[in-house]
Amino acid sequence: MQKFDVIIVGGGVVGSAIARELARYRLSIAVLEKNRDVCFETSGRNSAVLHGGFAYNADSLKAECCLEGNLEFDQVARDLDVPFHRTGKLLVGNTDEDYKNLEKTLEQGRKIGCPDLRLIDRAEIDEIEPHSGGKFALYSPHSGIMDPFQYVIGLAENAVQNGAKYFLNHMVTGILRDGDRLYQVQTTKGNFAAKWIINAAAMGGAKIAEMTGFLGYENTGGRGAYIILDKNTGDKLKLPIYPVPNNRYMGVHVTPTTDGNVIVGPTGDETTDLYNYGVDEETIRYLAKSASIVWPHIFRSDYIRTYSGNCPKWYKDGVLLYDFEILHDESVAPNVIHMVNMDSPALTSALPLARRAVKILVDKEHPEQNTQFDPTRKGITRFSTLALEEQQRYVRENPDYGEIICRCEKITKAEIMQAIHNPLGADTLTSVKYRTRSMMGRCQGGYCQMRIVSMIAEELNIPLEAVQYGRQGSYLFVGRVRD
8 A cells, every 4th residue: 555645636727736736845745536647527628718816706715716826827837838828808798787797797806806807898899809799898808818738737747747646547436544544545446545635526526525524515517518619710819708797607608729729618507417528419509609699700610629528516415605615624534625616717726726725734734845846847849839940950859850640730740759658647549639739630630540549559568459538448449350
């Protein structure tokens, strides 16, 4: 049985942020992630927006952490080599009721301290984004867009660089406490022990809470479906455009990605089917119709993919929770912290939330600082973004940069190789996709997918039949037709 000072259950954005913050101290840290890579669930299936914080109650932890995370993200993105643009955001409206609601949102944002929020008219909308719908808008200049895959992977890889250990494909099945205050954590691939447990399991968080004696919690999911549009639409959208918020649902919006695509969505349905990511035709039509109100440039010929995600919704004794909660009660379970209700804006708020959770442990244990902690991480260089002279130098130093594997996104063999041999040991096709953008172009892997599968099998010395697409059990092949 492997023993650690701290075990984090869940390697999504919050769990990986906690791992990185804990790595600032001389602690042994294990992250137990049930999937074969990080960001396979909520953290990688969202709108990829850096929120401004104005949409949440002024006295809430969501507002506090979201604003804090927003204001620090330029430095975070530089440190972790995460694609990020502070584009701003528009919330557009057309009716008198819309205007009143935007005035309320503006007032709320100012109470929170969100900088430079203002209401603008159609003339100023045209200056910012002439392709937007709406007669007026609330403009949030400090909102932005990021690559969520690179952010979560960056947090995780930086934690590993600083001493944390990730155990992928390790689903927690039980937690027991022995007499000397150590917790034994049972997983599908062996048992672990630790003095501290931090539950960042998101969709499975209520089950982990129950394992440690925190009763009365249950999880459902807030399901959001999306359409991804081709890059030829990207020049018509400079920033995210939202409708006027309806209660706690932000509505179907359009968001440019850091790579030039446009995302349309999400829906906002509550579900108990937490791992069903299909998107049906009726939903696709609904998304296009709804989003066209705020951005009338959605055409079926530009659709290249759909996806969906579920954000965790927590109930306590049957009552839906709305705010983040960092749950710690020594009388129930000493040295256990639960990250409760980590739905939107957890992507923006992850590091502020992590600091608050880690402070609970640090205030009790007083661990020694890790003086060797390095906050920076270098991602895989995008060959296609380099100047010609730099590309020529890269090819001279490594001829694999001279071979294009993914034609749509112009991803080279060298980039694929780096993704296969990633620091986390993730071994799926989706792991390569999230690290390089291969298979994310117009053909969605139609030309390059089989070549990448062959490279994974060869580099990891496994049969082709053993290569999986993403989640556990997603085998691509069942056997050979002929030798």
